Amino acid sequence: MSKLVSENISTLRPYEPGKPIDELERELGISNSIKLASNENPLGPSPKAVEAMQSLLAEAHMYPDGAAFRLREAVSKKFDIPMNEIITGNGSNELLTLAARTFACPGENAVISDYGFVAYKIVLTAANVPFTSVPVQPGFEQDLNALAAACDQNTKLLFLANPNNPTGTYVGRKALENFLKEVPPHVIVVLDEAYVEYADADDYTSGLELRGLRERLLVFRTFSKCYGLGGMRVGFGVGPTELIDYMNRIREPFNVNILAQAAGAAALFDQDFVERTVKANAESMVLFKRALEDMELKYTPSQTNFLLVEMPEADKPLGGAVYQAMLRHGVITRPMAGYGLPNHLRITLGTPAQMERCVGALKAALEEVQ
Ligand SMILES: Cc1ncc(COP(=O)(O)O)c(C=O)c1O
Structure with missing residues (x-):
């Protein structure tokens, strides 16, 4: 057999x-x-999110908006990003899976850091994408030069969490800028910013502010941490229209449920x-x-x-x-x-x-x- x-x-x-x-x-x-x-x-959870979900409970018989229009509109307003550069996911974990499944072609590989978020290894292995894991520097600092140098002509994806889980370490603006310029242009850099709201170092900068530095950049965020919505499973990703469009082709049509969509949209403005x-x-x-x-x-x-x-x-x-x-x-x-x-x-x-x-x-x- x-x-x-x-x-x-x-x-x-x-x-x-x-x-x-x-x-x-x-x-x-x-x-x-x-x-x-x-x-x-x-x-x-964010009280505004709870209120938004409560008002929708009686709509549970309806399918969600597959395009998550209101949630993407909220992200668009909050971060001043065109709506067609935004994708929503069943948690940012789903977006990691989508990135691995969408972009890695047979024969291509990925680069990650030692002591990075364990889901990267899982989504890459599940999608049958070989990967290189790069050692960290003392203090668990992610070694950006070594990560960039580990990319070869067959590298399609590089996952980096900033700040990182499980170490809590981060990379500052200057280093991140150099890195985004240094990684070869054919590589899609996935910047995972699940903990961005907590980062208070003077030199911390979100990838959303550095999108001009490279075309192939995806920035993923989640509502699971600071917005208190881990149980709802909702996150979003930002990137060039072409990348977002390809990810949308294999995304499940109703991947974010109606309560989660409304919760995310409300939580974003629960300052x-x-x-x-x-x-x-x-x-x-x-x-x-x-x-x-x-x-x-x-x-x-x-x-x-x-x-x-x-x-x-x-x-x-x-x-x-x-x-x-x-x-x-x-x-x-x-x-x-x-x-x-x-x-x-x-x-x-x-x-x-x-x-x-x-x-x-x-x-x-x-x-x-x-
Ligand atoms: C760095 C990082 N990325 C992504 C995730 C996934 O979060 P979620 O799927 O809940 O959005 C987590 C969850 O712990 C995380 O720590």
């Missing part, structure tokens, strides 16, 4: 999401757990909520960093809503054991062994009360495992 699936599918390691609260509580018979594992917004979110995040960042320093734990400076935290040195990596012990204390974090960092945890910044609980659980867990 012929093979059931091709090798890229049989060897594919699927995405491992953060553990859901309900699953933990079912497994351990506990309650009042908190989840700091998926970089969700601890303030909940008060975005400001509250960013302020709360900055406050929790200060609190959590101070607590980690008191515990003499190292972390990577972050431009996002999470911190990559290194466990103390021991005979063997402690990340997995600390993760399990924290679960027993009702605190869900993200183990990093899958990223090749078995002595690290990635911890989302929650409310101050959640961070206090997290620090208590982390201290207890470290005592239990050492």
